[in-house]
Amino acid sequence: MEQDLKALLQEHGLKATSQRLIVLDYLISHQTHPTAEQIHEDLDNISLATVYNTLEKLIESELVIAINDGSKRRYDYYGDPHYHVVNKTTGEIINVDNFDFRPLIEAAQQATGLTITGYKVEIYGIED
Numbered sequence: 001m002e003q004d005l006k007a008l009l010q011e012h013g014l015k016a017t018s019q020r021l022i023v024l025d026y027l028i029s030h031q032t033h034p035t036a037e038q039i040h041e042d043l044d045n046i047s048l049a050t051v052y053n054t055l056e057k058l059i060e061s062e063l064v065i066a067i068n069d070g071s072k073r074r075y076d077y078y079g080d081p082h083y084h085v086v087n088k089t090t091g092e093i094i095n096v097d098n099f100d101f102r103p104l105i106e107a108a109q110q111a112t113g114l115t116i117t118g119y120k121v122e123i124y125g126i127e128d
């Protein structure tokens, strides 16, 4: 596992520092969209400032995305494409992967001529 994570960081242009390995491993094993404070509480040997700096690097490398739930910034491993449905009744962010985004990416590319490098999809719903 550790070896795979090192390779994953390197493929995304990042040096595999111990903090990056620990934070990335945490996000892969916690699909709960934690805040930086929650990550820091669980990984109490890493300072909050280091958690923030590490998350910024992981976001730049597109391994992690930041999601705003309306009040807080939350973080998510994004190596496996999926979309988010935000339950506005409870604030929960749900991962869903039952949709093929390729037609959307191709349409965006055709419309703009840009090379698409990433995407985020958030859908909102309420409980009846």
Ligand SMILES: [Zn+2]
Pocket (backbone or CB within 6 Å): 033, 076, 077, 082, 083, 084, 094, 095
């Ligand atoms: Zn997610």
